[in-house]
């Protein structure tokens with residue numbers, strides 16, 4: 001092992017990537033708090049053709065994408081994620097599941113030997129069916145313990161994130 005290689009944690013098992021999609025900024029805020037506490041690399045999933053910035057329109061677009069099983073094209077996607085052992089995967093609860101960009105992301109890579117730890121921002125529906133959806137989209141991944149955050153998470157967010165990171169054995173990178 002050379003000095004440039006990541007220091008491996010005992011439980012969480014290695015180098016961490018925070019990958020997230022956010023439409024309104026709440027999930028991005030959670031991702032930033034996680035980044036602050038871990039120092040992990042971060043990749044924001046953005047689309048070649050972004051969703052509408054209008055709330056009423058995105059509600060319809062998201063529902064339509066879900067119904068047709070769309071796989072929206074992700075911009076500037078990393079060619080591989082081989083260097084990461086743990087993916088902290090963030091998204092808003094959309095229609096009680098993952099936004100379809102998360103499906104696009106998960107289908108791009110081989111997650112065998114990797115752990116996916118979901119974090120989800122929601123408006124009351126917590127994870128909805130999203131954990132099942134992720135398990136189906138990345139059947140070879142080990143699933144960590146998820147974190148659900150109500151909207152932006154409020155004043156308890158730093159403590160909630162810290163407790164969740166410990167539960168998953170994730171230490172500062």
Ligand SMILES: Cc1cc2nc3c(=O)[nH]c(=O)nc-3n(C[C@H](O)[C@H](O)[C@H](O)COP(=O)(O)O)c2cc1C
Pocket residue numbers: 021022023024025026027028058059060062063091092093094095096097121122123124125126128150151152
């Ligand atoms: C298209 C769409 C669908 C949503 N569906 C749900 C839902 O089914 N259950 C829920 O609790 N919240 C739902 N919400 C609310 C979001 O999960 C919530 O506002 C979240 O904080 C948004 O995160 P973001 O700011 O990172 O996009 C929905 C929001 C949008 C835009």
